[in-house]
Amino acid sequence: MSIITHFKRKTAVLLVAGLMLLGTKTYAQSSNSALSQETMLYITLGLVFVVSILVLLVAIYVLQLLKIFIKKEMTEEQKTQPSWWAKLWAKWNAFQPMEEEEELLLDHDYDGIKELDNHLPPWWKGLFYVTIVYSVIYLLVFHVFKTAPLQDEEYELEIAAAEALKANKEADLVIDFDENTVTVTDDxxxxxxxxxxxxxxxxxxxxxxxxxxxxxxxxxxxxxxxxxxxxxxxxxxxxxxxxxxxxxxxxxxxxxxxxxxxxxxxxxxxxxxxxxxxxxxxxxxxx
Ligand code: HEC
Structure with a gap:
């Protein structure tokens, strides 16, 4: 990429971001000054969003630069080493190498369809063990110690809470005055x-x-x-x-x-x- 196109691209990004900022600003000025707090909140959130995007773009840009520099510094051997991610992937999948597949082959053969006796991948087994542990916790919490309400009870509780709230609100709103009998409050x-x-x-x-x-x-x-x-x-x-x-x-x-x-x-x-x-x-x- 030549310097000129690079420059053009950057200016374009800045221009768009600038226009967005300007847009929110004129919007804030053209509507009357009676901007509700909610509108102000949205404008603020919008600005925060735009600024975050800008910061993110800059961060990505810097990271890309870093990557280029690091690549330059790395020896040939380091470059060919599997990445951290590739190692993790291999560990959690524990593939049997292709060359050793023969050992896993079961001796039956259905019209040319053969079957491997592969073990389940570790990530799958991991999930399975987690569900076992979870089921024990679930059983204890909901059915043995009953520390948390079951669905039906939860429903009843929420209805009761909502009703209490409603009653409370109504009690609060006891209005014992009108525009002719209203008095000053000093509370x-x-x-x-x-x-x-x-x-x-x-x-x-x-x-x-x-x-x-x-x-x-x-x-x-x-x-x-x-x-x-x-x-x-x-x-x-x-x-x-x-x-x-x-x-x-x-x-x-x-x-x-x-x-x-x-x-x-x-x-x-x-x-x-x-x-x-x-x-x-x-x-x-x-x-
Ligand atoms: C958009 C502008 C505006 C807003 C918002 C506004 N007022 Fe008013 N208010 C006026 C004007 C104009 C008058 C004068 C009305 C008249 O000519 O009698 C007035 C009059 C009053 C008066 C009577 C003053 C007098 O001399 O008799 C009171 C009290 C008052 N406002 C209270 C409030 C309260 C409380 C609020 C908020 C809930 C409020 N105003 C919101 C414009 C406003």
Missing amino acids: PAELADGQKFFEQQCSICHKADGGGLAGPNLTDKYWRNGGSITDVYKVIKNGVPNTAMISWEGQLNPLRMRNVASYVLSLQGTNPPGALPPDGELYEPEN
Whole structure:
């Protein structure tokens, strides 16, 4: 291969890889900035994949070079020695050499079809011994000591576990409030849940600290739609018609909506840097 074709091939590989990288990049930029975490994950995985392939190509290339150099260094005798793999192959197959086949020939002959009394290949016998050992272990585990459930029991167990999970979920979802009776939660775990969701889904428009971007500042006392927990809950649940603030009811169960609303209210007075100016009407909590 001349240097020029070699060069051309390498450039082609680099070009394709580069285009792939570019492709993911433009994709990331052209879709709106509200990229979900899942999309980001896929993009990251894609990049990791492309980079791994590149690394692999380089590794193969270097190995090929090494092989050439090693071949050059080897003596004639070393070159003719059977490889490690060839030795293993011969050991596990233990072929009778062709020249000695006569010794194995059985004395019958069916219309010219002869039979060799060959022993089974070691790999086959190895597998057979493994199955014997496995059957003993299987018998002890499943039928003597009964340490693991049999198929039917396993099925029953899984059904029971799924039912317990379902019951648990339903118990968790006891919702004893609606948009008019909802109250602020001060449970740290629930607020953390609200915060996590807020940072994932709401920060695009309201900023992670609530200071506001496309959506208004949520950290001051001025509200367009009222600043009580029921007001905030209703805005999250129903959205504000004809604005970018959509209804989140389809994506959040009431408990989570309450967590997010409570988190939003917990931002009151945090006064983050770069926050948008007050917007709407002053709302003073009653207590
Ligand atoms: C696509 C942008 C966008 C996203 C995402 C978004 N909002 Fe909004 N949000 C707005 C806009 C715009 C308004 C102002 C609506 C109006 O004019 O009353 C608003 C208003 C609000 C208000 C009322 C503010 C006020 O002054 O009355 C609350 C509370 C609020 N959003 C919470 C959230 C929460 C919680 C989330 C995440 C679940 C969220 N928003 C996601 C754009 C968004």
